[in-house]
Amino acid sequence: MPPRAPFGRRLAAAIDTYGPLCVGIDPHEELLAAWGLPSAADGVREFALRTVEALRDVVGVVKPQAAFFERFGSPGVAALEETIAACRAAGLLCIVDAKRGDIGSTMGGYASAYVGEDSPLAGDAVTVSPYLGFGSLDPLIEQARATGRGVFVLALTSNPEGAQVQHAREANGTSVAARIAAEAGHRNAAELEAGEPLGSVGLVVGATVGSAPRDLGMDLAAVGGALLAPGLGAQGAGTDEIRRVFAGAEHAVLPSSSREILSAGPTGLAVVAQRVQDGLRDLRRSDGGTSD
Numbered sequence: 001m002p003p004r005a006p007f008g009r010r011l012a013a014a015i016d017t018y019g020p021l022c023v024g025i026d027p028h029e030e031l032l033a034a035w036g037l038p039s040a041a042d043g044v045r046e047f048a049l050r051t052v053e054a055l056r057d058v059v060g061v062v063k064p065q066a067a068f069f070e071r072f073g074s075p076g077v078a079a080l081e082e083t084i085a086a087c088r089a090a091g092l093l094c095i096v097d098a099k100r101g102d103i104g105s106t107m108g109g110y111a112s113a114y115v116g117e118d119s120p121l122a123g124d125a126v127t128v129s130p131y132l133g134f135g136s137l138d139p140l141i142e143q144a145r146a147t148g149r150g151v152f153v154l155a156l157t158s159n160p161e162g163a164q165v166q167h168a169r170e171a172n173g174t175s176v177a178a179r180i181a182a183e184a185g186h187r188n189a190a191e192l193e194a195g196e197p198l199g200s201v202g203l204v205v206g207a208t209v210g211s212a213p214r215d216l217g218m219d220l221a222a223v224g225g226a227l228l229a230p231g232l233g234a235q236g237a238g239t240d241e242i243r244r245v246f247a248g249a250e251h252a253v254l255p256s257s258s259r260e261i262l263s264a265g266p267t268g269l270a271v272v273a274q275r276v277q278d279g280l281r282d283l284r285r286s287d288g289g290t291s292d
């Protein structure tokens, strides 16, 4: 038995309780200044812990972006570890946005770091990059499943440069993005057959990608894992864009927003997050969803 319930089950329960919004914890330089915090490990630590505290009971999921912690070296990494622990204590699911990806044997090392049972850097899920081949991720995916954790695999990223790689097609005409979606779907099949609401292997599909999933032949509804959708807010996407990109798969979408919410400051961010959350509950209702 894994030490905790499977990630997909825990995520589905969090979405049912709070709604689908994930808030990114991205302590940008400008945001630290606007919050009156120093550009130092202590500043990002304070920023992240205040954000976690403010979001308790407003959202079910947060996503600290590792880069903004790592830039301060080991004290910054310690601040990330403290943030992960604070999420656990607050009952928030924590997706560590580290976007790791390497050859399979090295992925075993990343697995120990980000989904290892007792690792201080392990949240509830981690973002990974499949551009060394999807199979290279398997050591991490297997360990994540064994510890009740999840993985979000980049498929169609929110930035315009992503298309150069992700829209490319294999000799048989299959797009890279569709192949990644299909590979994730295979890895979720057993959990879904066992009755889990969502598999442990999610995808990252930007809320800004428009008709690309359809144009590229991706079957998002068949992935069976959650669809993390950054790009909401600061990158220009709103609920309408999400509705269009994820038509037919709305039940699995986890829209994510960082700067739009964090720029409201430590005392205002909960109100903004609640407003965004409320708009997204409507999205689920329009899909016949049950989250009330």
Ligand SMILES: O=C(O)c1cc(=O)[nH]c(=O)n1[C@@H]1O[C@H](COP(=O)(O)O)[C@@H](O)[C@H]1O
Residues within 6 Å of the ligand: 024, 026, 065, 097, 127, 156, 157, 158, 159, 204, 205, 206, 230, 231, 232, 233, 234, 235, 256, 257, 258, 259, 260
């Ligand atoms: O994996 C991610 O979270 C991610 C994937 C992607 O395609 N685009 C994307 O913006 N992100 C992350 O989502 C966050 C977006 O932040 P805002 O644009 O401030 O909402 C950043 O931490 C990005 O690194």
